Amino acid sequence: MTMKVVIKNHVLMSYIVPMESISLKGKEFEDAEYIKIIAKDGLLSLRAFNGEIFGEFALENFSIEDVQIEDEGECFVSIKELKASINSFDYYEKIHLVKDSGELKVVRKLDEEEFQGLPLASDDIIFPEFDHDCIESVSVRRKDLLECIKKISFGIGFEKEDTTYLHWVLRLANNKMRAVSSNSARFVAYTREEKDIVKADKLPVNFLFSKEDSACLVKILEFLEQDYVDLCKYKVGSNYCVSCKISGTEVVFASVRPTVKWPDEQKIFNLDFPHKVIFKSLDWQTATKGVVAVWNDEAQKMKKPHIANMKFDFENEQLLLNSEITMRASRKVSMSSYESTNSTFDISCIAAYLGELGKIASKNEYFQIHLLSPDKPILVRFFSKDQVDQNHNFKKQSGDMSEELFVFFAPIASD
Numbered sequence: 001m002t003m004k005v006v007i008k009n010h011v012l013m014s015y016i017v018p019m020e021s022i023s024l025k026g027k028e029f030e031d032a033e034y035i036k037i038i039a040k041d042g043l044l045s046l047r048a049f050n051g052e053i054f055g056e057f058a059l060e061n062f063s064i065e066d067v068q069i070e071d072e073g074e075c076f077v078s079i080k081e082l083k084a085s086i087n088s089f090d091y092y093e094k095i096h097l098v099k100d101s102g103e104l105k106v107v108r109k110l111d112e113e114e115f116q117g118l119p120l121a122s123d124d125i126i127f128p129e130f131d132h133d134c135i136e137s138v139s140v141r142r143k144d145l146l147e148c149i150k151k152i153s154f155g156i157g158f159e160k161e162d163t164t165y166l167h168w169v170l171r172l173a174n175n176k177m178r179a180v181s182s183n184s185a186r187f188v189a190y191t192r193e194e195k196d197i198v199k200a201d202k203l204p205v206n207f208l209f210s211k212e213d214s215a216c217l218v219k220i221l222e223f224l225e226q227d228y229v230d231l232c233k234y235k236v237g238s239n240y241c242v243s244c245k246i247s248g249t250e251v252v253f254a255s256v257r258p259t260v261k262w263p264d265e266q267k268i269f270n271l272d273f274p275h276k277v278i279f280k281s282l283d284w285q286t287a288t289k290g291v292v293a294v295w296n297d298e299a300q301k302m303k304k305p306h307i308a309n310m311k312f313d314f315e316n317e318q319l320l321l322n323s324e325i326t327m328r329a330s331r332k333v334s335m336s337s338y339e340s341t342n343s344t345f346d347i348s349c350i351a352a353y354l355g356e357l358g359k360i361a362s363k364n365e366y367f368q369i370h371l372l373s374p375d376k377p378i379l380v381r382f383f384s385k386d387q388v389d390q391n392h393n394f395k396k397q398s399g400d401m402s403e404e405l406f407v408f409f410a411p412i413a414s415d
Contacts, residue, residue, distance in 0.1 A: 003073025003099035005039050006109065007059075008066050010091050014223075015046055015057050016083050021219035022048040022055045022251070023079045034121045035082070037097065037104075038074040045248065048079070049127045052255045053216055058248025075099045076121035082106075085116035130252055134232040135240060138172055138200035142229045144192050145170075146221040148179035149214055151405065154356065155181035155188030156211045164260040166211050170231075173204040180265050186353055186409035189265050194401040199228070207231055207242055208257045220244060220251050268379055268408050273370035275340040276388050277312060277319070279333055281365050285358035287331035291323045292355040299325040307412055308351035312371070315343050323351055336366060337387040347374045353409045360405065368394070379408040 023032055029051030036047040044067055045058040059067050085106040089095055094109040099120070107115040148170070157165030168181040177198055178191040209217065221229065226246045233240040236256050243252045295306045302325065311320040312335075319333040357380055361367050366386050370379040382405040383396040395402040 002071050003037075003039050003075060003097070004071040005044055005097040006068045006070060006094060007044070007097065009086055009089050009093055009095050011059065011062060011066050012086055012095075013091065015059065016079070018057065018219050018223040019046055019048050019055065019079055020083070021216045022050050022053050031121075031125045033078050033080060034076045034125055035079045036074060036076050036125075036127060039069045039072050040074070042069060044069060047127055052212060052253070053251065054128055054130070054254055055220075055251040056249070060248040073099050075104055076123065076125050077104050077118055078121065081118040085118055088116060128254060130234055130254070133235045135235050136202070136205050136233040137230060138198060138203070138205055139228045139230050140172065140177060141197050142221055142224060142227060144177055144194075144197050145229065146218065148177055148190055148192060149218055151190035152179045152181040152188045153214055155183065155186060156214070157183035159183070163258045164262070167208050167258065167260075168214070169262045170207040170209065171204065172198045172200070172206070174198070180262070185350070186407065187265050188407050189405070191404040192401060206262070207233070208262070209242065209253065210255060213242075213253045216251070217244060224249065268377060271372055271376065273372050273379060275312070275342065275345055275371035276338065277335055277340075277369045277371070278337040278366050278384055278386060278388060279319070279369070280336055280386070281358055281361035281367065282363035283333050285363065287321055287333045288354045288358050290329045290331045291321050291351050294323045294325055294327045294329050295351065296327055299327070305412065306351045307348050308354055309348045310346070312340075312345040314338055314340050314345070321354070339388045345371055347371065347378065347411050348413065349378060349409060349411050357407065360407070374411055377408045377410055379406065381406045
C-alpha cells in the first residue's frame with residue numbers, strides 16, 4: 001500500500017522529541033527504535049513501543065495547510081533515520097512523506113528532485129493492544145503534575161533488589177496532589193494544593209509510577225499544551241498498568257505495577273520532636289559541599305557508607321559537621337533559630353542526604369530540622385520561617401496555590 005502525506009516539517013519535528021523518549025529508551029527490546037506511521041481516515045498518527053511503554057500520538061487540530069493526507073497507508077521506520085532525514089530540510093518548509101518500493105521518501109515539496117530515502121522496517125513488528133478497561137480515572141492539571149515529578153525524582157531508589165523503591169507514588173485527593181519518592185532510607189514528599197488541581201468522581205486515589213516511566217512522562221507532559229491530562233488504571237489480571245492521555249495522544253506505561261504497600265509518609269508527623277533547628281540554605285550549602293567532597297574516588301572504591309557526624313551545639317548556636325575517609329572535613333553552620341532543652345545533640349547520617357538539602361532550597365530560603373533521638377528519623381521541613389514558630393504550617397503560598405515539601409531519613413551508627 002502506498003502512502004503520501006504533505007506536512008510542514010516543524011509540525012512533524014515537534015512530535016519527534018516525545019516519540020524519542022519512548023523509542024530510544026527500549027534497549028532490551030530489539031524493535032524499540034522503530035515507529036509506526038499511520039495515515040488513515042484523514043488522520044496522521046505515530047506509534048512507538050519500547051517493550052514497556054507504548055505511545056500513540058495523533059496529529060489532531062491541524063489545518064489542511066499543516067497536514068494533508070493524499071494517499072492512505074502505514075509503515076515502520078527507524079526514528080533515528082526519520083529524524084536525521086527531516087532535520088536535513090528547512091524547519092518551516094513543507095515536505096512529502098511518500099511510501100513506495102520498500103522505502104519512505106522524505107521529499108522537498110518545492111523541488112521533488114531533492115529527497116531522503118530511508119528503508120522500511122518489517123511489517124511483522126507487533127505493537128501491543130490494550131484492553132481499555134479503566135478501573136480508575138482522574139484528570140490532573142498538567143503543569144502541577146510536571147512540577148511534582150521534577151521535585152521528587154532525585155529521591156527514587158536504585159536498588160534493583162527492592163522493586164518498591166524503584167517506583168514513586170502519586171497521591172491525589174480533593175484539590176490536592178502529592179508525589180512521594182524513596183530509596184527506603186530517605187523519603188521525599190512534595191504537595192501542591194489548589195482548587196480544581198484534581199478532577200475525579202472518586203477520591204482519594206493513588207498511582208504508582210516506575211523510575212523508567214518518569215523521564216518519559218516528563219517529556220510527554222512538556223510536549224502537551226493542554227491544561228489537564230487524564231490518568232487511567234487499566235486492569236491487567238489482578239493488577240493494573242497506567243495510562244496518561246489527552247485527546248488523540250495516549251502513553252501507556254505497560255509494565256504491571258508491583259503489588260506493594262507503600263508506607264504512609266504522613267506518620268512521621270505522629271512523632272513528637274523536642275529539638276527544632278532552623279538553617280539558612282546558603283549557609284548550609286557552603287558547609288555541606290565540603291562534607292560531600294570527602295566522598296572522593298578512593299573512598300568510593302572502598303564501598304563503605306559515607307557517614308557525616310553532626311553535633312548540634314545549642315549553647316553556641318552552631319552545627320558542627322565532620323566526616324573522614326581518605327579525606328577529612330570539619331565544618332560549621334550557624335543556626336538561625338532553635339528550640340531545645342539540651343545543650344548539645346549528636347546524630348549521624350549518610351552524608352549525601354545533607355548535600356541534597358542545600359540543593360532543594362534556594363539560597364535565601366530557610367528549612368527546619370526536627371530531631372527526636374539519635375536512633376529516630378530526621379525530619380526536614382522546607383518553606384520555613386527564619387525563627388521557630390509552633391503555628392507555622394510550612395506551606396509556601398503563591399496566589400491560590402500552596403506548596404509543601406518535606407524530607408525525612410534514617411540516622412546511621414557512626415564509626
